[in-house]
Amino acid sequence: MKTILIAGGNSGIGLQAARDLHADGHRVVLMGRDPRKGEAALASFGNHADRASFVAADLSTHDGVRDAARRILDRHDGIDALVHxxxxxxxxxxxxxxxxxxxxxxxYLSRYHLTQLLLPVLRQAERPVVVMMTAAIPPTDDTDLARFPEFTAFNFGRDRKAVQLGNHHYAAHLTGTEPGLAAAVVNAGAAKTDIMRIAPWYMRAGTKILGPLIFDSVETSAHNVVEAVRRDDWQTPVYWGKPGRFEQRTPIVLDTTDTRRLMDVSRTLTGA
Structure with missing residues (x-):
């Protein structure tokens, strides 16, 4: 039985992944901001909720990440997989x-920060796994990283790609510095989840009209995450770009100079 921590596991794709892994007999630890959603998520596990727990955390701040990590380290001697x-x-x-x-x-940054703080317990696993979910963003060196990390006067269309590409660089960094650790990035697809509640009105309206045509199911979006945790027959670091298609994956190969710079910046920001 594995212990799997899922940040964002109290709703949407994270909760679906937790249910699938829980059904395999594993222990799941859900992390999210809203305790009410956490309680509802735990209730959904039914008679086997004893293998599920919830940690309330605000991962948008350094202090919130540190507090969450302290509580996880206090409660768990080992974690086999960390899903962001x-x-x-x-x-x-x-x-x-x-x-x-x-x-x-x-x-991006909370994923780096939390993982770095939890490395002591991840290292106890036979094959620790770290999986980061993003929008569709293949590993590529053609992204302008000059605005990372300040993103002054943030512009979503201009800055989204650089932020999410940080996950790929971190996966490459983990593979290169943590022997035996498997790291991956997964395209979450176009599943309709709670993340849309704060999207602009025109995006919400568009998804309401086109949703049945363009959205993946949460089961499809969670599939590659679940398989990455279940299986050890994949090479690392890797990117899954097609929801539901575990066999279609792309090796993460990036400029090592960019990776070092982004990791140095991340370390300076967080102290981790």
Whole structure:
């Protein structure tokens, strides 16, 4: 039986992945901001909820990530897999208490920060796995990373790709620095989840009309994440770009100079 921590596991794709892995007999630890959603998520596991637990956490700030990591380390001697499904969708200019744009803080930096803090327990696993979910963003060196990490006057159309590509660079970094650890990035697809609640009105209207035609099911979107945790027959680091198609994957090969710079920046920001 594995212990699997799923950040963002109290709803949407993360919760579906948790249910699938829980059904395999594994222990799942759900992490999310809303305790009410956490309680509802735990109730959905029915008679075997004893293998599921919830940790309330705000991963948009450095202090929130540190607090979450402390509680996980206090409760668990080992974690076999860490799944990052937490994400926010915001197009507006705003800043967290750390002076960072929330899209960057949650969709990339919190993943780096939390994983780094949990490496002591991940290293106890026979083959630790770290999976990060993003929108469709293949590993490529043609992205302008000059605005990373400040993203001053954040522009979603211009900055989204650089933020999410940070996940690929971190997967490459983990593979190169943590022997035996398997790291991957998974395209979450176009599943209709709670992340759309804060999208602009025109995006919400469009998804309401076109949803039946364009959306993947949460089961399809969770499939590659679940298989990555279940199986050990894949090479790392790797990117799954097609929801539901585990055999179609792309090796993550990036400029090592860019990877080092992004990791140095991440370390400076978080101290981890």
């Amino acid at each position: 499904s937490t994400g926010v969708l915001t197009l507006q200019e705003s800043r967290t208490t750390d002076g960072l744009h929330p899209f960057f803080a949650v969709n």
